Amino acid sequence: xxxxxxxDVDQTDSSAQSRTRALNQFLAGVELKAFKIAQxxxxxxxxxxxxxxxxxxxxxxxxxxxxxxxxxxxFYRILENRIRDLQRRRTVRGRVIAWLPLRxxxxxxxxxxxxxxxxxxxxxxxxxxxxxxxxxxxxxLAGLPRRQQQAFLLRSLEGMDVAETAAAMGCSEGSVKxxxxxxxxxxxxxxxxxxx
Amino acid sequence: MSGPxxxxxxxxxxxxxxxxxxxxxxxARTRSKLNQAxxxxxxxxxxxxxxxxxxxxxxxxxxxxxxxxxxxxxxxRQPGGESPLLEGQHTAxxxxxxxxxxxxxxxxEGGDGSFYEWAVAQSDNAxxxx
Numbered sequence: 551x552x553x554x555x556x557x558d559v560d561q562t563d564s565s566a567q568s569r570t571r572a573l574n575q576f577l578a579g580v581e582l583k584a585f586k587i588a589q590x591x592x593x594x595x596x597x598x599x600x601x602x603x604x605x606x607x608x609x610x611x612x613x614x615x616x617x618x619x620x621x622x623x624x625f626y627r628i629l630e631n632r633i634r635d636l637q638r639r640r641t642v643r644g645r646v647i648a649w650l651p652l653r654x655x656x657x658x659x660x661x662x663x664x665x666x667x668x669x670x671x672x673x674x675x676x677x678x679x680x681x682x683x684x685x686x687x688x689x690x691l692a693g694l695p696r697r698q699q700q701a702f703l704l705r706s707l708e709g710m711d712v713a714e715t716a717a718a719m720g721c722s723e724g725s726v727k728x729x730x731x732x733x734x735x736x737x738x739x740x741x742x743x744x745x746x
Numbered sequence: 747m748s749g750p751x752x753x754x755x756x757x758x759x760x761x762x763x764x765x766x767x768x769x770x771x772x773x774a775r776t777r778s779k780l781n782q783a784x785x786x787x788x789x790x791x792x793x794x795x796x797x798x799x800x801x802x803x804x805x806x807x808x809x810x811x812x813x814x815x816x817x818x819x820x821x822x823r824q825p826g827g828e829s830p831l832l833e834g835q836h837t838a839x840x841x842x843x844x845x846x847x848x849x850x851x852x853x854x855e856g857g858d859g860s861f862y863e864w865a866v867a868q869s870d871n872a873x874x875x876x
Contacts, residue, residue, distance in 0.1 A: 574788055581780040582769045599776065603783035610791035684768045687761060706758065707765045738757050 573614055576621050577606055580708070584629055587703045590691050591633045592640075601636055605629040623717035626704060630719070690740045694733055697721075701729035702737070 581602060588598035605628040613624050691699055697719070704715045705726075715730075716723045754762070 570788060570791065573791065574784065577784045577787060581784060582772055582777070585772065585776065585780060586765070586769055595776065599779050599783070602780065603786070606783050606787035607790055610787040614791045680764065680767055683760075683764045684771075687764050688768075703765075706762045707769070734755075734758060737761065741757075 569614065572618055573610060573621075576618065576625075577609075580622065580625060581606070583708050584625070586707060587626075587700075588629060588633055590688060590699060590703060591696065592636055593692060597636050597640070601629060601632040604632045622708075622710065623714050626708070626710075626718035627720060630700065686741055687737070690737050693740070694736055697725075698729045698733035698736065701726050702733035705730055 584602045584605065585598055588601040589595060592598050592601065605625055608628050609621065609625050613621065616624065691702070694702070700719055701715060704710045704718055705712075710718065712723045712726050715726045719726060719729075
């Protein structure tokens, strides 16, 4: 093989490796926040994990060769589509289950004894306060319209600016500002100005 | 990533603080599952690059294997170990003898073919008598 071609292969190989590293770094950076966003929308841990996993797979398969700065809006756009799919599926499943006989108490899964065990560490007061605040915020977020919830979480949790949020939500920057403003107003009305 | 241009209110700052804390407290099981999902996604992105690269990286090995195969095939087709090239050289030496022999050349060029007809008839007669 000519030396020039070997050089090209080395270059391509190292370029592919660096892209894989960059993708790994990107996904590692967004996965926890994406999970929280999916969990806030779906209110179900396993569904949230499924949504994030699907979004990661689709981004890696279809958009890995796109410029890295485009990944974040694309990823959250895909995640939002997956969340909507799961919500629709759950609505259909809920309608079907409503027609089925009620399940007995014996059908419930056994609780995980490790998860149920009390933590040996004493709970500091501050920790309790934060946990209460988290619970209250999650409950208030769950009551928001989906678009307001999405705008608030993408901006507050993911730290995206208005333009990026608009790209991820597939709407105008003006709409993002409106959804975010209304979300903050609604949350403040429920939680109070200084709730922590 | 740049944050919003407008200054944050106390409420927004607190809400962000609480959200970030909730991310930090995600349990190990969920973190592990997310890590596995990430590895699966990265693996899914790999095959296109790998198959494309493999065609280049395996090229020298493939070329060497093909050369060995051709050499073995030629070797087994000539059990005596004599190559077609050497056989051709042998024929060329015979031609040189014929050209050097002026008598033979005269017979080939000048004759009307009667000598060859006679030689063939002699050969046929000898076979029929035998």
